[in-house]
Amino acid sequence: MITSELIRRFDIPGPRYTSYPTADRFYADKQGHALERAIEARRDNPRVLSLYIHIPFCESVCYYCGCNKIVTKNHGVAMSYLQTLFSEIDHIARLLDHGRVEDLLVAQLHLGGGSPTFLSDEQLGELMSHLNYRFHWRQNCEKSIEVDPRTINVERLAHLKQLGFNRLSFGIQDFDADVQLAIHRVQSFSSVQSLMKEARALQFDSINMDLIYGLPKQTPASFLRTLQQVVSLRPDRIALYGYAHLPERFKPQRRINQEDLPNAQQKCDMLDEAVSFFMAEGYEYIGMDHFALPHDELARVKKEGQLHRNFQGYHTLKDCDLIGFGVSAISEVGQCYSQNLKTVDTYSQALSLGQLPIEKALELNEDDQLRRQVIMSLMCQGRVDKLAIEQQFGIQFNDYFTDALDRLTEFEDAGLLSVSDTLIEVNEAGWFVIRAIAMAFDYYLWHETDHRRFSKVL
Template sequence: MPTVTLRPLEADLLAANMRRHDVAGPRYTSYPTADRFVEAHQALQHLQALAQRGAGQPLSVYVHIPFCEQLCYYCACNKIITRHHERAAPYLATLAVEMDLVAQALGGHAPVSQLHLGGGSPTFLCEAELDALMAALRRHFRLLPGAELSIEVDPRTVDGGRLAHLKALGFNRLSFGVQDFDPAVQKSVHRVQPFESVAALMRSARELGFASVSVDLIYGLPLQTPASFARTIAQVAELRPDRIAMYAYAHLPQRFKPQRRIVAELLPPAGDKLAMLSGAISALLGEGYTYIGMDHFALPDDALAVAKRQGRLHRNFQGYSTQPDCDLIGLGVSAISRVGATHAQNAKTLAEYEDALNQRQLPVQRGLALTRDDLLRRAVIMALMCQGRVEFESIAASYLVDVPGYFAPEFERLAQLAVQGLVTMEPGAIQVTPLGWYFVRAVAMVFDRYLQADASRERFSKII
């Protein structure tokens, strides 16, 4: 299948389209999106989906560790701020109960090709706790040789010795939360971590032989300017991470209480935010990075960039992935699973999560059984997000529909994007253009039935 080949674009053309498409919309780590889950879908439905699936095909597993020592003001994650590390032990014991229930429902030690620890801060756990967690995972699941084992790392909580311990546990991919290197910006969001300390960790990770090291950045934070963010991008490029994830800050203090500590007057204006993004894209392309899609960059020889070129890119609740499209088991408070044609999300509070598992019940609080229309639209949206192309013949064969007829209203909206140069309409396919790849969320939104029926998009961040 052909894939989009990106090239540096004229700054004025990119900026003009950024202004046009600076609207709110989903990130499409799933379709339907999690805000469409219903409380009628509970533990019983999830157990049935697990039992029907069985333990045959490889799984992706996500484990949520909610604890952080310090509050970052921009954060919209499900987390628990505490310096009491003793709170981790009972949580890990409860996690082991959930693993046991899931393994029983699957009917055996299911093979796992991808494991990701997120949070919160997984490195809140001490070495003995990480040992216990990995031992529990290996008891209940079969981590395959060559499996992708990744962990999110707060640079303030580790040193070279701790990285060596993570490597010994089998982790082969690290993700450092950096956000910005400007000292004033770091102070304004309560996350101070000097460039020199992150650089030292990057050197240690390289020496230890981690297969991939990625860095997370955020643009649109208080006190950021196009010039200051350009300096951060230059420093990141100097570190040469294998992957870079660069997210737009969404200021939603009415939904996320920590953001109420951010002084809104210090946030950069929309024009500066767009300049940060366009400048960063140009700089990273100039440094030889490949634009993977929707906020993600990778070095050309990284597995993610190779998968992009070969049309093997996939997407799940953790973002872009090289793993074949497979079911995802989410473990821990607020974690989301995707099993077959169902989604299930665990309780969002620690008390509710632990209460369910103390009764040896799965802590599922809401979810969704996908309809035929959901599955069809998911296939189209994921093809757009991952390959930048939808082949009508393959969709028609899988779902027995006449694609142009079924999506007639959507094709009318696509015609407007075609005029803007974001897509081309071929006789048997939709092709995202090199320019359109930067706005692939806007293209995918055309096929979101829920979004088109719901005029309110306040629950979502801006797509730029």
């Protein structure tokens, strides 16, 4: 679907829009006052909660990784981190609690990292016990955890199930041996196959696999073999991310030989091939980088127009408040974003002083809220209902977004979308450059010239 001409025109640096405004717009808020105000504002209208917990530890470094992590084989560091994490959970829970079940009602829990399975079974049990003490779980609550297949076995899977986790996300990236050596992440297909078989026997509700295209040593032919192996395991969801090579920002990426990276055309061929292959195998294209089987909740909410996108990517829960715990975790409460301090030392110090461990925040103004709705409509549904936006925000869409609509002209001329009096609709080819399309509505991008901090969209 994507030609070399389209790559030349639209492969530009741009945000992934897991939020709008994007995190680079957050301002310093060391005392966490913005988050406190947002939590107080939900007193009269509490929304169900989604909790994210960041476990930053990994036993070994993966060269492609841009996550906030601490690489160590010393598992003793986890216990002191957990105690600090419990302090933050207690602090936030006290702010949220006004004596009603709905104040602390959780519909989603996700453990990410780093590698959450760096924690021992006992430590994971203590974490879940602490959450059980502080929060209430909604019936059929989604409880998911990211799993490094190299750090888990059949017994540990059973323990995760016993703790209440009902969703797993396996970090796979690629099954090709040469690629695995190039990224310093070696795990056999047979080991993952055994884990998948056991996870199915334990009846986890949904299993995701993360893949990355554009890694060193990858070719369209080698990546197709990985796709075939993944589909043979039949995960319920697949997250397919494009590798962003930013060695100036992420030190581990400096160990990757740039000459080993596929070029932009090869990357697009891999993505094009993956979309076609997964859809032919019965997966539905959720948007940009996610696929799901028709029975999965992610596919259902996409059909119903309820798909949501936040700092964790595409999600099933739209009307909720996200609370992030742990170093660098991001929260989204009402019209406020906030991000925690990024080092364990500063994070721990703030909590020891009785403060929220916040580094920066942003309280959205009316224009931010309007543009967020438009951008997320594009990112989640590939369409914008102009009339619905007008009714919700009391504007004349075409007048308010004259400049943005002018910027969409080149995408329309390229056959990537259509614009009518009432709708903006992205077609199949347009999904490949959806980030570039969404950029047309980003107020902040068009008031600056330096976009180098973002990865390219293709």
